[in-house]
Amino acid sequence: MVDTTQLAGDATSTDRPTLTGIQHVGLTVSDVEASEAWYGRVLGLQRAFVEPHNQSDDGGYAVVLGAEGVPINIGLDHHPAHQGETFDPVRTGMDHVCFQVANRAALDDWIAHLDREGVAHCDVVEFEAMGMTFALVSFTDPDGIAFELMSVT
Numbered sequence: 001m002v003d004t005t006q007l008a009g010d011a012t013s014t015d016r017p018t019l020t021g022i023q024h025v026g027l028t029v030s031d032v033e034a035s036e037a038w039y040g041r042v043l044g045l046q047r048a049f050v051e052p053h054n055q056s057d058d059g060g061y062a063v064v065l066g067a068e069g070v071p072i073n074i075g076l077d078h079h080p081a082h083q084g085e086t087f088d089p090v091r092t093g094m095d096h097v098c099f100q101v102a103n104r105a106a107l108d109d110w111i112a113h114l115d116r117e118g119v120a121h122c123d124v125v126e127f128e129a130m131g132m133t134f135a136l137v138s139f140t141d142p143d144g145i146a147f148e149l150m151s152v153t
Contacts, residue, residue: 024064024073025097029143032063032078038142039065042117043099045074053077070099087144096138096146104135107151111137 029035039045045065053060062075074097089095101107107124114121114137121139128134136150 022072024066024075025094026062026075026077027094027097027141027143027145028077028079028082029141029145030082030084031142032076035076035142036063036065039074039076042114042119042141043067043074045070048073051075053079087140087146089146094145096148098136098148098150101149101151103153104151107135107137107149110149114139 027035036047045067048064048066051062051064053062058080060077060079062077064073064075066073101110111121111124119139121137124135124137126133126135133153134150136148138146138148140146
């Protein structure tokens with residue numbers, strides 16, 4: 001295993017440009033229109049813009065969704081070569097996306113919302129770490145892409 005705790009060469013944190021956040025996470029989906037409707041209905045995300053895929057000569061694109069007050073956008077990616085494979089969190093790549101909510105009451109509100117929308121989810125998982133209490137609920141989108149909602153107190 002490679003030790004990544006040491007910086008390569010003579011690089012220091014002052015030599016590195018600053019990141020200001022995550023603009024979006026791109027998710028490959030099987031049906032962009034159906035996924036856009038689901039993300040709007042379940043998570044309240046709306047279309048911000050459409051972008052062509054870099055170096056795509058065959059029509060690949062992403063519909064990028066966002067919402068006011070949410071510091072990350074979700075890109076729903078269309079790849080013409082996609083052959084209908086389903087999401088698998090144990091393959092190399094993304095495991096899940098976790099959204100933080102304001103508090104445990106807000107998490108309970110989200111669980112009630114998921115129930116109203118017919119979105120299957122796990123029971124609440126609670127644990128303590130770093131002197132804080134975490135509570136989370138997991139669910140998936142129509143392609144099986146894994147999500148969590150988490151409160152931290």
